[in-house]
Amino acid sequence: MERIFSVLFVFSISLIYLGPIISAQPEATKASPVVQIPIEAISSNVTTTQLPIEKTGPIEIEIKRASEATRIAGCKDLCGDGICQEIVCMAIGCPCPETQNTCPQDCKVGLQPRPIEKISPVISLPEQAKVEIIPIQENPILVNEKPVVFTGIEAPLPKISVEVKLTALAPSSTTVEIEIDKENKTIKIEHENVSVITKESITIEEKTIKVVTPKQNIQISVLPAVAVSVAISKVPHEVKEVELKVVDEKPIYEIEGIKAGKILWLIPVSFQIQTHIDAQTGETIKLEKPWWSFLVA
Numbered sequence: 001m002e003r004i005f006s007v008l009f010v011f012s013i014s015l016i017y018l019g020p021i022i023s024a025q026p027e028a029t030k031a032s033p034v035v036q037i038p039i040e041a042i043s044s045n046v047t048t049t050q051l052p053i054e055k056t057g058p059i060e061i062e063i064k065r066a067s068e069a070t071r072i073a074g075c076k077d078l079c080g081d082g083i084c085q086e087i088v089c090m091a092i093g094c095p096c097p098e099t100q101n102t103c104p105q106d107c108k109v110g111l112q113p114r115p116i117e118k119i120s121p122v123i124s125l126p127e128q129a130k131v132e133i134i135p136i137q138e139n140p141i142l143v144n145e146k147p148v149v150f151t152g153i154e155a156p157l158p159k160i161s162v163e164v165k166l167t168a169l170a171p172s173s174t175t176v177e178i179e180i181d182k183e184n185k186t187i188k189i190e191h192e193n194v195s196v197i198t199k200e201s202i203t204i205e206e207k208t209i210k211v212v213t214p215k216q217n218i219q220i221s222v223l224p225a226v227a228v229s230v231a232i233s234k235v236p237h238e239v240k241e242v243e244l245k246v247v248d249e250k251p252i253y254e255i256e257g258i259k260a261g262k263i264l265w266l267i268p269v270s271f272q273i274q275t276h277i278d279a280q281t282g283e284t285i286k287l288e289k290p291w292w293s294f295l296v297a
Contacts, residue, residue, distance in 0.1 A: 005162070005246075009288055011278060012024045016040060016150070028221070030293060032202040033086055033087045033121055033122070034122045034123070034124050034161050035063055035087055035089055035119075035121045035122065035123045035124070035158070036094070036095060036123075036124050037061065037088075037089055037090065037094070037099065037123050037124065037125050037126065038076070038091075038093035038126060038127060038145055039093070039126040039129060040091070040092045040093025040094075041061055041089055041091035041092065041093050041094055042059060042061075042076070042126070042129065042144065042146065042148065044142050045157070046186060047254075057253075058139045058146070058147035058148060058149045059143075059146055059147065059149070060129045060148075060149050060150075060151055061089050061090070061091055061092075061149070061150050061151070062089065062090040062124075062150075062151045062152040063087060063088070063089050063090070063121055063150055063151070063152045063158070064083075064087070064088065064090055064097070064101050064152045065086065065152050066086050066087065066097035066098055067086075067089055067097075067099055068091060069088055069093070069097040070097075070255055071096050071097060072090060072091075072092075073092075073103075074092035074093065074096050075092070075093075075095065075096040076093060076094065076096060076142050077096050078095045078096065078098075078106075079096070079102070079103035079104055079106055080104065080106065081106065082106060083099050083106060084103070084106045084107035084108075085097060085098040085103075085106070086098070086107070087121050088098075089123075091153070098148040100170060107143075120128050121153060121158050121159075122158060122161045122177065123150070123158045123160055123161065124158070124160075124161045124162075125143060125162075125203070125204075126143070127163070127206075127290070129143050129144050129205075130143070130144055130145070130203065130204075130205045131143055131160070131162075131203065131204040131205065132145070132201065132203050132204075132212075133160075133178065133180060133187055133201060133202050133203075133204075134200075134201045134212075135180060135182075135185045135186055135199065135201065136185050136201075137188050138251075140157070140180050140182065141180070145193075153273055157179075157180045157182065159175075159177050159179045160177065160178040160179075160180065160204075161175060161177055161178075162175070162176045162177070162204050162207075162209065163175055163176075163207055164177060164207055164208065164209060164223065165206075165207040165208060167222075172294070174192070174223065176190065176191045176193075176223065177189075177190045177208070178190075178202075178204075185199065186198065186199050187199075187200075187202060189202075189209075189224060189244065191223045191224040192223075192224075192225035193225070194224040194225040194228050195224070195242065196240065196242045196243065196244050196253065197241070197243050197244070198211075198243060198244035198245070199245075199253075200212065200244060200245070200246055201232075202220075205216055208220075210261070211244070211246055211251045213249055213251075214248050215247075215249055216249075218246075218249075218250075218251050218280065219280070220244075220251060220279050220280070221279070221280050221281070221282075222253075222277065222278070222279050222280065222281070224242060224244075224253070224284040226253065226281065226282060227242070227253040227277040227282065228242060228253075229253060230276060230277050230282055231253075231255045231257070231275040231283060231294065234275065234284055234287055234288070235259060235260070235273055235289065235293075237257040237258060237259035237273050238257055238258050238260075239255055239256070239257040240256050240257050240258060241255075241256045242254070242256075244279065247276075250278065250280070251278075251280065252276045252277060252278060252279055252280035252285060253275075253276070253277040253279055254274065254275075254276055254295075255274070255275040255276075255277065256272065256273075256274055257272070257273045257274075258271070258272055258273070259271055259272050259273055259289075259293070259296070261296040261297055262296065263292070263295050263296055263297060264295060264297075265297055269296060270295060271289060271290050271296070272289075272291075273288065273289045274286070274288040275287050275288075275289075
């Protein structure tokens with residue numbers, strides 16, 4: 001009986017401590033909606049005057065929640081495609097706003113509306129357009145050489161979703177998200193949960209990403225997740241930071257990481273590793289680590 005009581009006591013204490021741990025796990029969050037920006041939204045905002053771009057000002061595109069938006073002339077009716085257009089751009093060619101009242105077949109009853117303060121839309125710009133991102137500029141996004149600003153959203157700039165062609169046969173393409181930090185004048189490129197920071201200007205055209213250099217625009221053939229995999233395959237370690245740079249007219253990934261282990265299986269140590277990966281070929285250009293690292297297991 002005494003043994004049974006002890007087991008029950010330990011089990012009860014375990015539940016007390018496990019309870020908060022289990023409940024503290026983050027809830028699954030709904031992915032940010034992708035707002036399709038059609039080419040008409042860019043061209044319809046262009047003035048017919050021949051003034052220089054810096055005098056005409058940037059093209060403004062407003063993004064609103066469907067419940068707060070009005071149906072405008074020239075919007076694209078997509079009701080029935082199975083996707084609720086809960087956040088839309090307000091311009092010719094943009095999807096018409098959809099709600100449970102206006103399009104019940106797409107916007108199912110019972111769906112909880114997204115809290116207004118949590119709206120962080122991801123935009124998808126026209127595939128046939130040339131997109132430039134110049135982080136040092138006041139208006140860093142240019143579409144067909146015209147600066148574009150987005151209003152009606154709380155975030156300073158929306159993320160940009162880009163479909164990028166792959167050199168491998170399958171799959172033929174992958175999705176990359178691009179985020180601009182105006183304060184630090186940097187760009188974050190995210191691919192398969194791997195984030196890369198760069199201060200370089202980039203262009204997106206025909207499903208390719210290129211880095212702008214003084215002499216030419218160079219295509220990034222190796223995406224961030226692949227570059228990190230190459231670095232880890234050379235020396236297994238924890239990656240802390242990845243930066244895309246241009247060195248001698250060549251785009252490279254500079255990957256910083258830490259490896260922990262024991263010298264001669266006895267003394268715990270950790271040391272820094274820096275790897276340079278060619279962003280065009282995926283080859284390892286440089287691998288820096290302490291000379292004594294071969295003693296660490």
